[in-house]
Amino acid sequence: MKKITIADVAQHAGVSKSTVSQYLNERFDYMGEQTKRRVEEAIKELGYSPNIIARSLKQKSTTTIGVIVANILHVFSTQVIRAIEDVCNEKNYHVIVCNADDNPVKEKKYIEMLRAKQVDGIIAFPTGGNVALYQRLVADHYPVVFMDRLIPDIAIDTVLLDNAKAATLAVDTFIKRGHQKIAILSPPLQAGVTPRVERIDGYRKALQKQALSVNEQYIVSGEIEDMQVLVHQLFTLPEAPTAILALNDRVLYELLTYTRSNQLRIPEDIALIGIDDVSFASIYSPALTTIAQPAFEMGEKAAILLLEKIHDKEHSNQVEAHRFEPRLIMRESC
Amino acid sequence: MKKITIADVAQHAGVSKSTVSQYLNERFDYMGEQTKRRVEEAIKELGYSPNIIARSLKQKSTTTIGVIVANILHVFSTQVIRAIEDVCNEKNYHVIVCNADDNPVKEKKYIEMLRAKQVDGIIAFPTGGNVALYQRLVADHYPVVFMDRLIPDIAIDTVLLDNAKAATLAVDTFIKRGHQKIAILSPPLQAGVTPRVERIDGYRKALQKQALSVNEQYIVSGEIEDMQVLVHQLFTLPEAPTAILALNDRVLYELLTYTRSNQLRIPEDIALIGIDDVSFASIYSPALTTIAQPAFEMGEKAAILLLEKIHDKEHSNQVEAHRFEPRLIMRESC
């Protein structure tokens, strides 16, 4: 089928392309009722729909944004994406989703491709591995907002959890329940990933505030594949902990795998709190006490911030870290 | 910052735009080594990156596809999207994701918007509510592949599970374990949604094949909100079932909520199999026997099919339903 264009519509309606374009853009101020009707009919009859690519070229806006997540398979990312899409669709923006897999090389490729495709802005969970590129983005006044991770010295707005608060919430809850020997389980720390660093930091501070000393042996982090042996070491310590804070859903999963295969009772043998309100928290036995991140609100905020930046590029109001409050969901595992 | 264009590069290198374009498109056949080098340098120095929108306008290809899912929050959709992206990125395609929420009005809007944005093709979990539009797509030879749901009389390739097989697998497993009173729990059936219809059908056939009569009271379907009372009715039947097949993850979740709050033991009081290998299947107590869909393979297939269609539009090889094999993952709940 031949694509029909604005020229076809113009001819069919017996007017010029300009007039059709005016119609499409709803500039009716000076348009005769007749002309209007004729154009309207021509569009109907031909089944015309404008080529947005052509419009984009002229207008320098694609009404499309890019979202780069670490991995769309993570529930948190999925929720954030959904929220972003909801606000974008509201404004007739589209979103291109990319998985950088925490790989700076992929991240770089995506950022460059997205810019080449002229997306109007980008929301990214930054890997942290492309500082020069990030700097370039701010130098270009390109609309960007980061999620989840703070990149030092880069002037880009970031939406993230109040991670210290999340850890504090957990520690305080454990203490209130009479626990003193509280451990924390985390994915690898080497990369300086904000949520991990801040949560462990928050954990330390929370213990100190309650006048408990922090036992370095209780702070365990490592690759997911090594989790089972790490957890085992933790439980076979001379003074094993009585409570464990799982830093995220992945780690919680490993922890439950361990308690299950070793028939540990929760919370009698070991009390547990997980950050991230996993889907099965309330049907697990016992139901799992968790700390939820307001993923939807966070995604929404990121989208709103980005659209604002897109609409007034110059107004580079000072950059901020937009913190969101974690929420304790008390169930039965502690 | 001023966007630099091919004209800037041409000027900087002292050649024409055509030559730069040739360079960009790697048509080096007749290009002098010198010219080549000069262009290369100019690009480096100016930090030029081509405007893909402009190219798209000319070439009538955006190297972007659209994916319309019911809801990105569903794990199956997420996995399918991830697989699609992996194959697309391989070929430097991008994917725009949309959530139609099972709403034909939204679906229509998205399909139209995506076409207006000139995406090269669409993969959709169709709502089924826009038959005229679907017909239009095939009439236009527009590249489309459907996922998960078969739409009657629409000549569009569809990738989906062998749903009958999934049900059969479950029923046969129950029977092998000595169950005769096997129920099936499903979301609403009214819409004629393929997976639900086919799974229930498969369930009936499987029972008949084993010379068991089907008890209509054992086939329960309804809205998620009503699930608790429906399940309760099922369990308080004069002859309550001893085994239940949960049609999907949502329904399984409701079922577990019920068994948990009524302290039913699994599998002693009630045996259970769920279609969809939920994330917590192996850490649940007891570990849940499930039937997994090969979501990644399915997404991959859909993407490959679509890209094929995009690359040779004319070859409208006959349409097919591409069925994938479900896989029984035997654990402890039956």
Add this chain to the structure above:
DNA sequence: CTGAAAGCGCTTACAG
């Protein structure tokens, strides 16, 4: 081997 020109499908001053 390289350049001038036309064109992709729109939008937007500007003239009338």
Add this chain to the structure above:
DNA sequence: CTGAAAGCGCTTACAG
């Protein structure tokens, strides 16, 4: 109130 013309940033025959 409407149209002719230029232009967005590319690509692509075609000429030389």
